[in-house]
Amino acid sequence: MLVLTRKTGEAIQIGDDIEIKIVSVKGDQIKLGINAPKNVEIHRKEIYLEIQKENKSAAEGISDLFAILKNVD
Structure with a gap:
């Protein structure tokens, strides 16, 4: 991790x-x-982690649905 000291009004540049x-x-x-x-999404870390959790949960639900549909004749 890079740690920088900045004062009010100063900035950090990431890429271009x-x-x-x-x-x-x-x-x-x-x-x-x-x-x-x-096109760059910016979230607070706790919100980002919640989004990831919800996406994972939704993806698991889709695979469960596919498994159920395979068993339907």
């Missing part, structure tokens, strides 16, 4: 298309501004 800017720091909270192409 993604910029993460420190908007403000207040107590133990940091506000980030993210500039990225519209």
Whole structure:
């Protein structure tokens, strides 16, 4: 993991298309501004993990459905 120190107003560039800017720091909270192409999905980590969990659950449901359909005459 790369760890960088930035001050309010400073930014980090990821590749050619993604910029993460420190908007403000207040107590133990940091506000980030993210500039990225519209095709790049950006989520908070806990939301991303929930989406992955839901997708996995939905995919398992589809394979269960296929197994049931195989047994239908």
